[in-house]
Amino acid sequence: MGRHKPKKKRRGLKIFLVVLLVLVAGIGAYGYSIYHNLSKAANAVHSPVDRTPEVKRSSDLELSKREPFSVLMLGVDERAGDKGRSDTMIVITVNPKLKSMEMLSIPRDTYVEIVGRGTQDKINHAYAFGGVEMSMNTVEKYLDIPIDYYVKMNMEGFQDIVDAVGGVTVNNDLDFTQGGHHFAVGELNLNGKEALNYARMRKNDARGDFGRQMRQRQVIQGVMNKGANISALWKYDDVLKALSKNVETNISFDEMKSIQKNYADARHNIEQIQVEGSGGFIGKVWYYFVSDEERAKIQDKLKEHLELK
Structure with a gap:
């Protein structure tokens, strides 16, 4: 593996949340009030995308039939006057029959065709050039699979989400210090600020971006586990507020309910x-x-x- 050229790092966290499982965890358990608030939050983050897929399914996806689906997760640092780049790109496939998920991190500097531009460039530039639509089309063509959904998160607000679910637990395999926080080897319980620093470290890891990607996925799984735990619903209002401010997705509330009903077990594997x-x-x-x-x-x-095979 080649050595990455050192570069000035953006200050935003380079990971994000599997929001669909968090939004709908435990739906109905606390009655109409929570259902109403979940619906309101889901509508707030819902942002459909109008595009012509690069890879089409032979028939429309039917969640009620427990058909496997895919999600493109985009972690974006957006600032005033700067659309930003998707410095985190993770493709998740979900198969309810196998009760499993596959989580693929795409290195942000991967050299690919940028669909809609007719050029070769770093894959994370697709978002800067054409937003969610170009990102989905580029990843779809690169992987030759349909990308059914996207979830985009503004990473500046990520630590609020970690704090809202009560922190996350990770298993750390490398002793290091980042952002004034020391991370020892072993099981760690992290608050939002600690999770941000844990997942952003790259320079002190011989694995470079791959080590960072691993830590990103650990924090994602930690948020999923906490968000899907019934105890997290005691703080559901904080969770929903944090999500509403920082997340966009084309997954509708009805689709979220169907995913919760038919696919929730997949997160365990x-x-x-x-x-x-x-x-x-x-x-x-x-x-x-x-x-x-x-x-x-x-x-x-x-x-x-x-x-699909």
């Missing part, structure tokens, strides 16, 4: 997938290159999980 490649320069710009063989291997794995 998550396989993390790493993209193998090498780094190098084109001119003075550093990219991450993935071979055709590696790309085909990942495509086949995701297609099998989505029951």
